[in-house]
Amino acid sequence: MANNDYAIIVGIARYPQLGDLQGPENDARNFHKYLTQYAADKVPEAQATLVVSSQFAGTAAESAKPMLEEVDAAFRKLVDVAYEKKVGRRLWLFMAGHGFAPELRDAALLMANASSRVRYHLPGRFCADWFCAAGAFDEVILLMDCCRDDYPRTTPHPPFWDEIKRAGSDVRNFYGYATKWSRKSRETALPELFPVENGGAPASQVQGLFTHLLIRGLKGEATVSGGSITGATLRDYIHNQLDGLTVDGKSQNAEFVGDEMEDILFVEGAPPAQTKVTISGAPPNVRLEIWNSDKMLQFRENGDGPWEVALERGFYKVLAPQSGSSTLFEINGEETKNVQFPA
């Protein structure tokens, strides 16, 4: 348990004046669940504030919530402490919903009462930077799954918190935006991220592509050899996976901001997620070798039938040295994988 970690998680799905979304509340709830139940450093439930649309059901269109007031209430608890002293080790800020980019390196989450005319919003980077400048935490993580459309006529609407700058504050930060400036973020039906209670097959649920991969990555798929998940491995994992996903033929490219020399360590020494690999089709009674990059990892002498091995994410070659035939394959977080050896 990371007793000094805090989180503010906002997911707005209901936008009476802009059009509802289906994914953001799921994303926020999933991220909250991950942080409080599944993370290596779990955030205590009482320190992980969740603000989602369904908490405010029944409000009229023009006063739909959460508005800035409700989100502000979540921030104020930490802002008030930050005026006086350092708050904790790590702050997680997660926001999902409709959004836009007030500036090139920022993203803003639109509030439930926003309309095309009045775009009530919360600029994510401004909030995160405020906590960095205040030295309120050692690490500030900002993750935003929203569009970053360029609305040139929207005047910035930063929170009105007195600026605190603590000299010598040495705060590491990691900011992740679901999409690049002026681009869309997308949602679609994806397999649920957590085990189903009755043990059945995971159902599908509308989720943001970015958040889905973010949680999968943090749960272990962003681990590479060495067993750690860092800002860099998470970034590479999301870039790599997001490239391969499209919604209605449209792709999405995430954007990350952070000092690579001061990388964030999300999970240390975690055993990399393993995939159960079945290699079939190899001729009987020959030696088979599995290579990762330039190292041989495993071999089987004179076996027969399918060969089952467990492998972590990476690129592999299965080789029959006698004949020289081989095949290449990739493991990328799947539970199981079948590899067909060339006849």
Next chain:
Amino acid sequence: MSNSQPEKPKLVMLRVDAHDQPIEIFVINHRFERVAKGTRHLETELEPGIYKVRYKAASLLQEQLVSLEAGSAPVSIEAPHLEFSSPVPLADTRTTHPDHELMAQQHSQQVHCQLGQNSQLFVFVRDWPGEKNAAGDVAAGLSLHDVAGKKLVDFSKEGARDAGNGTNPGWAACNVALAPGAYRLRVNTRAAGVLEQIVVAAPGWQTQVFLKRRAYGRGAAYYADLSEAAILMAHQGAGFNATRDDARQAELARQGLADARAVISPTDLRAIVNGKFQNPMLGLYGAHLLLLQDKPDLALLHIVIGNLRNLLGPHPDVQALELLLDSSAKDRAMPVFEVPPMLRSSWKIVLQNSIAHPEIVPAGSLAAHVAPQIWGSGAWLVYRFLQSASKSETKPLTPQHLRKLLAQLTAKIESDSPESREQWRTSVEKIAQKNGLSDLECDLLNYLGSSLPPTAPLQKTATTKGEKKTKTSFATSTRKTARPGIMMAASVDFTADITDEANFDTAQLPSKTSRSTEKTSPRPTTARQKPIKARLNNTQLVENLGVPTATIEEAAASLIEKLQLDL
């Protein structure tokens, strides 16, 4: 002296070739790090190991693994032929259909509507195979208009068509012979309103517009999708050819531009330029893609623009690009953009240049009117057409009057105004509802209020250490105790509808002394806020409002009229 450092493995050369396909190539190592990137062709030296080569054409992605053995000779691989998706029925694309290829080819060489001579506009709308296709005419709601807005062609009635069935997706084709010039292509989408974009017919050329239908909102009807339109050009009489390489290249370039991905390298662009254009659209896309490079090759850009000028004659997108080349010439003859260009990236150039030369987007022009209504994303400048956008009903302000108006509004903000931007914004909303303000008019008022702090300050509270610190919120919890305030209360009547909030009374507007607390204790500002007076220059206004000066002047003039302001 011995060297204990392990010897580094000898690097192996990897060559990847996509031949004539302008596709992006990435190489990823076993740590999933991107180690090399190229367009169409890539050559890199890498440590022995297994790598993933990723090919990207438009939104289509394909990958292959490659093993580089220690000590091996250079490894060469060829990119697969990528069958990407496109509104154009191009051969070897994922979304083509043999009937569509044939029909587009045939009908692009017939004339269905004769409106003029010397140029042609071919419009082909279709559904994609394998998709759940909507009912109704494929070209429903689609029409062509002249710059003044007069309807010239109703594509739901003209041309050839096939409604399609379960296995054969529908299509509609219409080739219009017309005089060279700019036209407005319009689609009435019902749910998203009436959308338009400019299409330019150049002398001796056929402009080919390919559209796919889409639903404008969940459960909404299907209409042609302007923002994803594919536009090609061919010599008049040549018609569409589904197998032409330049059409394929142009379409990939268009999709790259829509995604701001530099899919054509300067080397490729040079090759295209040297090969002369078969398709000027490729030149236009290429020029804009060149500008996405970190260090654009301006000499090459100069050649491309020169070629385009020779091929197309006066064309707003070419004129926009020319602005980039001549920006240093003080006495140059500036083009005038009565109509906006076709491409969104061209419009950005125009907008940027209109700061120093406001006259390039004249008051009363279509370009000035549609500037606040730009819609959606993608490569094209699609705008929402509003009835008021067709004709200026308000006499625009002179720049001097604009400054005067803004200065007066500013003075009111600074003296009689609400305490916070939040309150200002709420007031603007109410004023807008009562007086029917446009989005731009609201934005202009909000912009003027942006020098205010976001929210009213809370009461000061003492900390335990005796130091005072003002804790404030960006929520509106203090709104009811603060005066909502509104500008120019003495001269306008639009304040009446906010008197229900916080005891507002125009007769009790705060005097200068009643704000003495504020005067002695200046309103806190964040580092990002600039004094409002510094925000009234042309650069700030155009950059922040995203429309040319003429449009701002029109909005200000309209505000004066709607709010009955007395200047």
